[in-house]
Amino acid sequence: MAITSGEPAGIGPDIIIGAFKNDFAAKLIVVGDPDLFKRRAQQLGASITVEEVNELGAVPTHSAGTLRVLPTALAVTTVAGKLDVANAPYVLETLRLAGQGCLTGTFDAVVTPPVHKGILCETGVHFSGHTEYFQSLCNSPQVVMMLASNAMRVALVTTHLPLKDVSSAITSNAIKSVTRALNHDLKHRFGCVSPKILVCGLNPHAGEDGHLGREEIDTIIPTLTELRNEGIDVIGPLPADTLFQPKYLEQADCVLAMYHDQGLPVLKYSGFGSAVNITLGLPIIRTSVDHGTALDLAGTGQASDGSLKVAIEHAIVMANNTRKSI
Numbered sequence: 001m002a003i004t005s006g007e008p009a010g011i012g013p014d015i016i017i018g019a020f021k022n023d024f025a026a027k028l029i030v031v032g033d034p035d036l037f038k039r040r041a042q043q044l045g046a047s048i049t050v051e052e053v054n055e056l057g058a059v060p061t062h063s064a065g066t067l068r069v070l071p072t073a074l075a076v077t078t079v080a081g082k083l084d085v086a087n088a089p090y091v092l093e094t095l096r097l098a099g100q101g102c103l104t105g106t107f108d109a110v111v112t113p114p115v116h117k118g119i120l121c122e123t124g125v126h127f128s129g130h131t132e133y134f135q136s137l138c139n140s141p142q143v144v145m146m147l148a149s150n151a152m153r154v155a156l157v158t159t160h161l162p163l164k165d166v167s168s169a170i171t172s173n174a175i176k177s178v179t180r181a182l183n184h185d186l187k188h189r190f191g192c193v194s195p196k197i198l199v200c201g202l203n204p205h206a207g208e209d210g211h212l213g214r215e216e217i218d219t220i221i222p223t224l225t226e227l228r229n230e231g232i233d234v235i236g237p238l239p240a241d242t243l244f245q246p247k248y249l250e251q252a253d254c255v256l257a258m259y260h261d262q263g264l265p266v267l268k269y270s271g272f273g274s275a276v277n278i279t280l281g282l283p284i285i286r287t288s289v290d291h292g293t294a295l296d297l298a299g300t301g302q303a304s305d306g307s308l309k310v311a312i313e314h315a316i317v318m319a320n321n322t323r324k325s326i
């Protein structure tokens, strides 16, 4: 399983070092610069052995305290907390190596600590997120961003999009395509026999019968009817401000939110630090953390590695399930 290094100036190296102090039932390979991890471990006062790996076939199951790294060199030495655009190609290269390795079967999954989208964009490459990056690398027609905590799963119709563009992106085709991919993966990757999906409206109070917006009447309601006719169990559109309560969540497998900051703040409020981000619809397994690069915490020892541990555990379970089903 490949673990990418994440933004080297952020907390990615810190949380990898923290998480790797635990045992995992998988062979874990970090794709990154070994010196970055040695230096950050020293800064954190963490006791961990960094080993360079050149022969992937010889890697043993991970045991606490050893960090095995497939070497990829940083362009310049990193200072924790200080972004340097010179290292942006390094970040992209770790993603490419890990993603390609999954596609060729070298890796069973990729787990991604956080990258800084802004610094990657400064190179002139448009990078809006791992989700879209791996969609393009894998040539996948439809991917779905889903975050999962102990309390809920939340998937998104639109992902990293300016708010002003959201309404026009909520098309019938987008809703159908995302819902079908979500329904498929809930069944086949998460063991939900007959997935029940709660769908948020876009507007306040799901449009208040058209008085507070027409997207529900013009697009969402007719599309959900079509999806129900296909046998997909969608409920809604429900007002997003009140659907996140136990009486709804307990009877559903997932909430489908229309946009990033409609669904994710609720999930992050209830489970920040212990939730996982999973990209559905890819031919490969990709999980990630529920947080960003937290430059303010890099090198301080205050970053929680909880979400990375959950992301690794999830990827292991998904990889084992996939092996069983082959």
Ligand SMILES: NC(=O)c1ccc[n+]([C@@H]2O[C@H](COP(=O)([O-])OP(=O)(O)OC[C@H]3O[C@@H](n4cnc5c(N)ncnc54)[C@H](O)[C@@H]3O)[C@@H](O)[C@H]2O)c1
Residues within 6 Å of the ligand: 011, 112, 113, 114, 115, 116, 117, 118, 130, 273, 277, 288, 289, 290, 291, 292, 293, 294, 295, 296, 297, 302, 303, 304, 305
């Ligand atoms: N999976 C990813 O690659 C990913 C996910 C989210 C955000 N990001 C990126 O990260 C960058 C910074 O984003 P942001 O500032 O909005 O969010 P952030 O998650 O980096 O930080 C938000 C707040 O949460 C705290 N925090 C974050 N992770 C923490 C942890 N593990 N332990 C303790 N506290 C933690 C930070 O200190 C900060 O106060 C952006 O470029 C964003 O796009 C990447």
Ligand SMILES: N[C@H](C(=O)O)[C@H](O)COP(=O)(O)O
Residues within 6 Å of the ligand: 128, 129, 130, 131, 132, 260, 264, 277, 288, 289, 290, 291
């Ligand atoms: N939307 C994610 C979050 O808020 O946690 C985050 O930006 C990461 O997205 P990618 O997995 O696409 O990088």
